[in-house]
Amino acid sequence: MDESSQRNALVQAGRRLRAAGLVLATEGNLSTRLGEDRILVSPAGRRKDELDAGDLVVVSLAEDDRETRPSGRPSSDLAIHRAIYEARGELRAIAHAHLPAALAVTLAGELPDPSSLPETALLLPRLPFVPFAPPGSERLAAAIASAFGSPDDIAGLPGAVLLERHGAVAVGETIDEAVDRLELVDLLCRVWRDARLLGRAERAAK
């Protein structure tokens, strides 16, 4: 996919996240790999449903090019994107959102199990959990990259990770695949939350 198509795909993905209620205000960020050493990232402080193709920021991944000024102010979560692309050379797209249901279940200390639903068992067999670290910190970025880079004998490498009180990060071959996986994390967390609440209501009614 050429750069112009990737810019358009990120713009559409931002609208999709907002339409699904997965990002609010200026939350969330998206990126795709333009080449071995360059990525295209959503800008800081902007609503994801109001982006134009020209608003997206090109950032270098190359170690000796880090001081070069990017073509705008990239997302404050840039460290997460960089660390994941470095850990998983084959990945081409990343989406991150503060999914409200994921915030709720992790705030309550719950760890949703993807094997509990047939769809997530099939399409998202692993969902590693990353304990809280300050947003924007290198510590958080390193912990997320490490979770994405740890294969499991049966399910292989994860397609998404759940962050304590900070939503989720999903990866893919395309930005649409990454957003699909974020939607699956959202589905799992909403169902998990509702099942817990219904279980409590049922017990209370007895």
Ligand SMILES: [Zn+2]
């Ligand atoms: Zn975030």
